[in-house]
Amino acid sequence: MAELKLMKGNEAFGEALIREGVDGYFGYPITPQSEVIEYLMTELTHERTGMVTLQAESEIAAINMVYGAAASGKKSATSSSSPGISLKQEGISYLAGAELPCLMLNVVRGGPGLGTIQPSQADYFQATKGGGHGDYHMYVLAPASVQEMADFVEDGFDIAYKYKTPVMLLSDGVIGQMMEKVMIKEQKPRLTDQEIHEKHGDWATIGRIGGRERNIITSLYLKSDQMEEHNQKLQAKYKKMEEDDCRWEEIQTEDADYIIVAYGSSARISQKTIQLAREKGIKLGVLRPITLFPFPKKPISELANRVKGFLAVEMSAGQLVEDVRLTVNGKVKVEHFGRNGGIIPSPVEVLEAIEKLIKE
Numbered sequence: 001m002a003e004l005k006l007m008k009g010n011e012a013f014g015e016a017l018i019r020e021g022v023d024g025y026f027g028y029p030i031t032p033q034s035e036v037i038e039y040l041m042t043e044l045t046h047e048r049t050g051m052v053t054l055q056a057e058s059e060i061a062a063i064n065m066v067y068g069a070a071a072s073g074k075k076s077a078t079s080s081s082s083p084g085i086s087l088k089q090e091g092i093s094y095l096a097g098a099e100l101p102c103l104m105l106n107v108v109r110g111g112p113g114l115g116t117i118q119p120s121q122a123d124y125f126q127a128t129k130g131g132g133h134g135d136y137h138m139y140v141l142a143p144a145s146v147q148e149m150a151d152f153v154e155d156g157f158d159i160a161y162k163y164k165t166p167v168m169l170l171s172d173g174v175i176g177q178m179m180e181k182v183m184i185k186e187q188k189p190r191l192t193d194q195e196i197h198e199k200h201g202d203w204a205t206i207g208r209i210g211g212r213e214r215n216i217i218t219s220l221y222l223k224s225d226q227m228e229e230h231n232q233k234l235q236a237k238y239k240k241m242e243e244d245d246c247r248w249e250e251i252q253t254e255d256a257d258y259i260i261v262a263y264g265s266s267a268r269i270s271q272k273t274i275q276l277a278r279e280k281g282i283k284l285g286v287l288r289p290i291t292l293f294p295f296p297k298k299p300i301s302e303l304a305n306r307v308k309g310f311l312a313v314e315m316s317a318g319q320l321v322e323d324v325r326l327t328v329n330g331k332v333k334v335e336h337f338g339r340n341g342g343i344i345p346s347p348v349e350v351l352e353a354i355e356k357l358i359k360e
Contacts, residue, residue, distance in 0.1 A: 001186055002183060002184060002185055002186050003183070003184045004181060004182070004183050004184075005181070005182055005184055006179055006180070006181055006182075007146060007179060007180070007182050008035055008146070008176065008177060008178065008179050009107075009143070009145075009146045009149040009171065009175045009176045009177065009178060009180075010032075010033055010034075010035035010036045010039065010079075010107065010149075010176045010177070011035055011036075011039045012146050012147075012149045012150040012182045012184070013036055013079065013105055013149045013150065013153060013169070013176075014035070014036045014037075014039035014040045014043070015039070015043070015150065015184055016149070016150040016151075016153035016154070016184065016185070017040070017051070017077055017103075017153055018040070018043060018045055018048060018049055018051060018187075019153075019184060019185050019186065019187050019188060020075065020153050020154055020157060020188055021049065021051075021075065021187070021188035021189055021190040021191065022051055022075045022076070022077055022103075022157075022190075023050075023051060023052065023069060023074035023075045023076060023190060023191075024051065024052040024053075024054070024065070024066075024069045024074060024075075024076045024077070025037070025040055025045070025051065025052070025053045025054070025076070025077050025078065025079075026054050026056050026061075026062040026063075026065035026066050026069070026076065026077075026078050027053075027054075027055060027056065027062055027078050027079050027080065028055060028056055028058060028059050028061075028062050028080065028084060029055070030059075030080055030081045030083065030084045031081065031109070031117040032081060032107050032109055032117050032118075032119070032173040032176050032177055033079050033080060033081045033105065033106075033107035033176055035176070035177075036079045036105065036107075037053065037055060037079070040053040041053055041055075049187070049190060050190055051190070058087070059080055059084040059085075059087035059088050060087050060088065060090075060091065062078050062080075062088070063078060063087075063088035063090075063091030063092060063095075064091050066078050066091070066095070066102050066104075067091055067094060067095055067098070067100060067102075069102075070095065070100040070101055070102045071098070071100055071204065071205050071217045072196075072204055072205055072206055073191075073196040073197075073199070073200040073201075073203075073204030073205075073206055074196070075101075075103075075157060075190075075191075076102050076103075077102065077103040077104070077105075077153075078102070078103075078104050078105075079104065079105035079106070079107070080104075080105075080106060080107075081106065081107045081108065081109045081173075082106065082108055082109045082110075082111050082115065082120070082122075082123055083109075083111070083113075083114060083115075085104075085106045085123065085126065085131075086126070086131075088104075089126075089131050089132035089133075090132055090133070092104070092131060092132050092138070092166055093130075093131075093132030093133050093134055093136060093219075094219050095166045096132075096134075096136035096137070096138065096165065096166055096219075096234070097134065097136060097219025097230075097234075098217050098218060098219045099164040099165065099203075099234075100164065100165075100166065100217065101157070101160035101161045101163075101164055101165060101166070101167075102160060102166050102167070103153065103156045103157055103160060103166075103167050103168075103169070104138075104166060104167070104168045104169070105168070105169045105171060106123055106127065106168060106169070106170050106171065107171045107172060107173060107175075107176035108120050108121055108122065108123045108170065108171065108172040108173065109172075109173055109342070110122065110340065110341050110342040111123075115341075115342075116341065116342040117173065117342075118173055118341070118342020118343075119172040119173030119174045119176075119177075119265065119315060119342060119344060120172060120173070120315050120316065120340060120341075120342060121172055121263070121264060121265075121266060121314045121315040121316050121319075121320070122315070122316040122317070122319065122340060123170065124170070124292065124314070124316060124319035124320050125319050127140045127168055127170045127292060127293070128140055128292045128293045128295070128323070135231055135234070135235070136234060137238050137241075137293050138165065138166050138167060138168045138293065139156075139159050139160070139163065139165055139166075139167045139168070139241060139245070139291065139293060139294075140167075140168045140169075140170050140291060140292040140293045141155065141156060141167065141168070141169050141170070141247075141290065141291060141292075142169075142170050142171075142263040142264045142289060142290060142291070142292050143169055143171050143175055143264065144175065144263070144264050144265065144267050144268055144288065145175070145180060145268070146175065146178065146179070146180035146181075146182045147180065147181075147182045147183065149169070149171065149175060149176075149182075150182050150183075150184060150185075152169050153169075154185065156169060159241075159245060161200075162245075163237055163240070163241060164203070165237070170263075170264070170292060171264065172264055172265055172315065173342075174264075174265035174344060175264060175265055193206065197209050202215075203215055203217070205217055238293075238294070241293075241294045242294040242297075245291070245294065246291055246294040246295070246296055246297075246298070247289075247290035247291045247296070248287060248288060248289050248290050248291070248296035248299055249267075249287075249288040249290060250285065250286075250287055250288075250299065251271060251274065251285055251286040251287075251288065252274055252278075252284070252285040252286070253285035253286070253287060253303060254285075255283055255285075256283050256284055256285030256303075256307060257282070257283040257284075257307055257308045257309075258277075258282065258283070258284050258285075258307060258308055258309050258310070258311065258354060258357065258358065259284075259285050259286070259287055259300075259303055259307050259309075259310050259311070260273065260274075260284065260285070260286045260287070260310075260311050260312075260313050260350070260354070261286075261287050261288075261289070261300065261310055261311070261312050261313070261320065261324050262286060262288060262312070262313040262314060262320075263288055263289045263290075263292060263314075263320065265315070265344070266313045266314050266315060266345070267286060267288040267313075269313070269344070269345060269346070269347055269350060270286045270313050270347070270350055271286060272347035273347040273348075273350040273351050273354065274286060275347075276347055276348065276351045277351055277354060280351075282354065282355075282358070284354060287299060287300060287303065289320075292320075295323050295327070297327045300324065300327045300328065301327055301328070301329070304327070304328045304329075304331040304332055305331065307332060308332060308333075308358075309332050309333040309334070309335070309357050309358075310324055310328060310332065310333070310334045310335070311334075311335050311336070311337055311350075311353055311354055311357055312324045312334065312335070312336050312337070312338075313337050313338070313345065313350055313353075314336075314338050315338060315339055315340060315343075315344065315345065316338050316340055317338055317340055318336045318338055321334065321335075321336040321338075333357065333360070335353070335356075335357050335360075337349070337350060337353035
């Protein structure tokens with residue numbers, strides 16, 4: 001049955017994996033997301049649902065275990081934080097190229113390099129522009145609450161299997177470590193091998209059940225024309241994501257003169273800035289991208305036709321702002337406000353940046 005619990009974001013993600021009926025989680029500890037694997041180990045997932053939880057010998061091993069499980073039609077997941085995701089990039093590119101569904105969580109920490117264990121949003125480029133080699137994208141969801149850390153597990157797997165694609169939840173150390181009330185959904189049964197055969201037998205490597213032809217899963221196409229055809233198929237899939245499954249939230253944008261574009265924890269901070277700004281007579285709204293890929297180009301472009309300016313707020317030196325500028329396409333001014341190194345901006349700092357934008 002559904003339960004209301006007080007949980008950390010990382011714990012809520014772990015519990016949601018169990019309730020989703022996931023077959024296997026393959027991970028490796030790294031702060032600030034280590035609670036995911038710790039929670040799954042503590043909950044004795046195999047005894048509860050038959051789910052396998054395995055600490056691999058490295059992040060590279062973990063992502064290739066995800067590949068193997070996903071290739072057999074099983075629901076598979078992993079999680080890590082910035083440097084760990086970097087180590088997984090080759091495997092992520094393979095998953096995208098082989099069109100395999102899986103779910104990944106990145107609880108972003110400050111960088112570059114080993115950086116800090118404090119929160120950051122500086123992995124935006126890595127998540128939305130591919131990160132690994134080749135022309136590919138992941139579907140990227142940006143949770144802004146502990147509840148969404150749980151809810152986006154189900155949403156993520158729905159998208160992963162709809163498009164046969166890896167899906168990433170791009171979180172950060174704020175959302176991963178904070179505690180909130182969260183409604184955890186009812187337990188879903190894990191699919192049996194027969195049910196996997198019935199649902200995914202046209203592509204999954206599940207043996208020659210009933211004497212059917214074998215399935216071959218690969219991202220290797222040695223002939224250039226075949227590789228181009230495969231790439232065109234992938235690009236058509238990404239276009240379909242943009243058309244059908246782009247998600248965003250608009251907060252007090254109806255009468256706004258200025259718009260903050262922010263995701264995740266920065267969007268939560270910016271909601272308080274709205275209140276402070278409107279108390280001073282500044283009509284401010286927030287557009288929160290829920291999917292970072294596909295990026296909500298249409299609503300931002302429509303807002304650009306009537307507002308006076310945009311401010312991209314993010315915990316980075318400026319990554320999200322590039323997509324906002326490309327979308328606005330010079331119609332109005334787009335400025336950036338960011339903190340990095342693990343420093344979380346305050347609503348007052350964001351308001352000061354809005355006031356500076358207005359004066360310029």
